Amino acid sequence: MFSMLEFAKQAKQASVQTAILNEAQKNQALKDMAQALRDSTKKIVEENKKDLNAAKENQLSDAMIDRLMLNPERVEAMASAIEQIASFPDPVGEIRKRRVLDNGLDVAKMSIPLGVIAMVYEARPNVTADAAALCLKAGNAVILRGGKEALHSNLAIAAALHQALERNHINQGAISVVPDPDRKHMNEMLTLTDYIDLVIPRGGEGLIKFVTKNSQIPVIQHFKGVCHLYVDKHADVEKALKILLNGKVQRPGVCNSLETFIVHKDIAETFLPMAARALEDNDVKVHACKKSIGYFSNAEAATDEDYDKEYLALEIAVRQVDSFDQAIAHIQQFSSGHTEVIVSEDKQRAQAFIKNINSAVVMANASSRFSDGGELGLGAEIGISTSKLHAYGPMGVESLTTEKFVVIGEGQTRE
Numbered sequence: 001m002f003s004m005l006e007f008a009k010q011a012k013q014a015s016v017q018t019a020i021l022n023e024a025q026k027n028q029a030l031k032d033m034a035q036a037l038r039d040s041t042k043k044i045v046e047e048n049k050k051d052l053n054a055a056k057e058n059q060l061s062d063a064m065i066d067r068l069m070l071n072p073e074r075v076e077a078m079a080s081a082i083e084q085i086a087s088f089p090d091p092v093g094e095i096r097k098r099r100v101l102d103n104g105l106d107v108a109k110m111s112i113p114l115g116v117i118a119m120v121y122e123a124r125p126n127v128t129a130d131a132a133a134l135c136l137k138a139g140n141a142v143i144l145r146g147g148k149e150a151l152h153s154n155l156a157i158a159a160a161l162h163q164a165l166e167r168n169h170i171n172q173g174a175i176s177v178v179p180d181p182d183r184k185h186m187n188e189m190l191t192l193t194d195y196i197d198l199v200i201p202r203g204g205e206g207l208i209k210f211v212t213k214n215s216q217i218p219v220i221q222h223f224k225g226v227c228h229l230y231v232d233k234h235a236d237v238e239k240a241l242k243i244l245l246n247g248k249v250q251r252p253g254v255c256n257s258l259e260t261f262i263v264h265k266d267i268a269e270t271f272l273p274m275a276a277r278a279l280e281d282n283d284v285k286v287h288a289c290k291k292s293i294g295y296f297s298n299a300e301a302a303t304d305e306d307y308d309k310e311y312l313a314l315e316i317a318v319r320q321v322d323s324f325d326q327a328i329a330h331i332q333q334f335s336s337g338h339t340e341v342i343v344s345e346d347k348q349r350a351q352a353f354i355k356n357i358n359s360a361v362v363m364a365n366a367s368s369r370f371s372d373g374g375e376l377g378l379g380a381e382i383g384i385s386t387s388k389l390h391a392y393g394p395m396g397v398e399s400l401t402t403e404k405f406v407v408i409g410e411g412q413t414r415e
Contacts, residue, residue, distance in 0.1 A: 063253025225255030
């Protein structure tokens with residue numbers, strides 16, 4: 001019978017070993033993990049089909065099914081991400097902020113692993129590989145509690161990763177996938193403060209709120225991704241249209257897709273007809289304000305609820321504003337703290353937008369779809385934090401460490 005407590009104890013024991021692995025040992029294990037995924041592609045895809053069939057029978061949303069689906073290309077992407085993580089400098093043991101005090105004490109801060117990290121996530125089997133690799137690189141052990149929707153996929157991925165751990169004589173408790181999706185095990189896991197150091201939930205708003213409310217362990221939060229695009233009066237409209245479509249249409253079911261776009265009144269007559277045609281051609285449902293609704297043939301009147309919503313579908317809210325300040329005020333009111341974009345050829349306006357908006361990622365003249373650990377050079381991400389404590393934004397290897405003070409003296413005593 002499965003025991004969550006024993007699972008956590010094994011992870012804690014494994015974390016002692018992972019914390020002292022050197023860079024070469026970790027990198028070799030990561031490279032072997034990547035190859036093990038490639039070698040197990042057929043098995044992983046076969047197991048994933050079981051999850052996909054069940055998802056369709058249970059009528060899960062298109063966005064959920066898209067996140068759940070694995071094919072050889074996606075397995076290869078997971079393997080490549082692990083290899084990229086292996087290529088990064090080892091964050092553990094890095095010395096920062098070194099200084100010598102007036103009393104001669106040599107004081108510095110050294111990065112160290114967090115310990116045991118628990119991941120709680122839904123139909124995202126790629127998280128199993130990404131989180132495992134990131135945690136190992138940072139010297140941590142990880143407990144992976146995926147949703148029942150992806151159980152076959154997650155266990156198949158874990159089996160491949162365990163082959164690599166065994167090959168490198170690393171305790172398999174370093175990467176643990178909870179084999180029983182019963183919520184009672186997750187509830188117990190959230191109370192195991194003696195064994196787990198951090199919980200990172202990744203999924204829908206309901207899951208994040210549940211974990212935050214019930215966890216006795218510190219939680220990294222990311223409630224939802226209400227990402228905004230502001231088309232400034234100084235925008236290049238062709239550039240703005242390209243960024244709008246990429247942000248909304250390319251993959252609407254992910255947290256860095258656009259949910260609202262805002263248009264300055266001085267460019268509305270030029271840009272909104274272009275946007276209306278392009279969104280209609282891509283079957284995007286539109287919720288528009290009174291000033292913009294006339295540009296769309298089948299738009300619904302937008303409400304505050306529409307502006308606060310993460311659609312995760314071919315659906316978007318639109319607002320026309322009279323000024324730059326009004327656009328800033330709208331974003332500040334409805335932002336979830338994820339990602340905001342301005343399109344403007346005026347560099348001062350772009351810099352003002354970046355200064356005034358404090359979401360985790362703020363962009364000028366680039367698609368919100370780049371708000372992703374892999375795209376921002378982190379190799380992969382364990383999640384995107386919209387809470388400002390410890391980590392903010394896409395979380396890569398460095399975000400999975402903390403720091404300790406290191407003090408070296410020559411016999412000094414305090415008076």
